[in-house]
Amino acid sequence: MKPLKILTLLAAVTSLGACATGPRQTDAExxxxxxxxxxxxxxxxxxxGTLNGWTPLGDTALSVWTKPSQAYLLELTGACPDLDYAPSISVTQHMGRVSARFDDVIPMGGGTGTLRMPCRxxxxxxxxxxxxxASEKEMREAAAVERKS
Structure with a gap:
């Protein structure tokens, strides 16, 4: 009887966890x-030389935040396979400017000796x-309403 109670409890916890997270946006969305x-x-x-933050948006784009109120969408020339898994990034620049078609995003991390390819x-x-x-807030609120229903 005890194993059945444990399985029932485990199933309940798992289903509650799924309800709490709700649907997750895909990278494309x-x-x-x-x-x-x-x-x-x-x-x-x-x-x-300092980013306030960054967000990977799949393997071909990311947003970089230079200030809390200033951000840019960077779209890359092709896939940057390490981007989704990198704990940090580096951005090349020349004389204090990051330029399209000239500078790169370089995913960082993953241990010593790991060669990371620059992404143009x-x-x-x-x-x-x-x-x-505002859009992100609306999405969170809609997800909260959906979870309650």
Whole structure:
């Protein structure tokens, strides 16, 4: 009888965990949301060697935050296979500017001696941070309502 109780409890905990997390956005859906809140392409952005944060959006794009209220959507020339798993990134720059079609994103981490391939930046688009945050908030609220139903 005891193993049956344990299995029942385990099943209940597992199903509650699934309800708590709700549906997760795919990389393609997240990238689409970021594209909707991105402006026209720019040639470069100012970079002083420190990022406030970054978000991988699949293996061909990412957002980089230079300030809490300033971010850019970087789309790469091709797949950057280490991007989704990198704990950090490095961005090349010249004279304080990151330029499209000239500079790279380099995924970092994974142990010593691990060679990381640079990923060329194809386009740079400034993000409307306020609109992006509002969309993310709406999605979280919709997910919360869905979990309650």
């Amino acid at each position: 997240r990238l689409d949301m970021y594209r909707r809140h991105a402006g026209e392409p720019v040639k470069h952005f100012q970079y002083f 930046i194809e386009t740079i688009r400034p993000l409307d941070v306020k609109a992006l945050r």
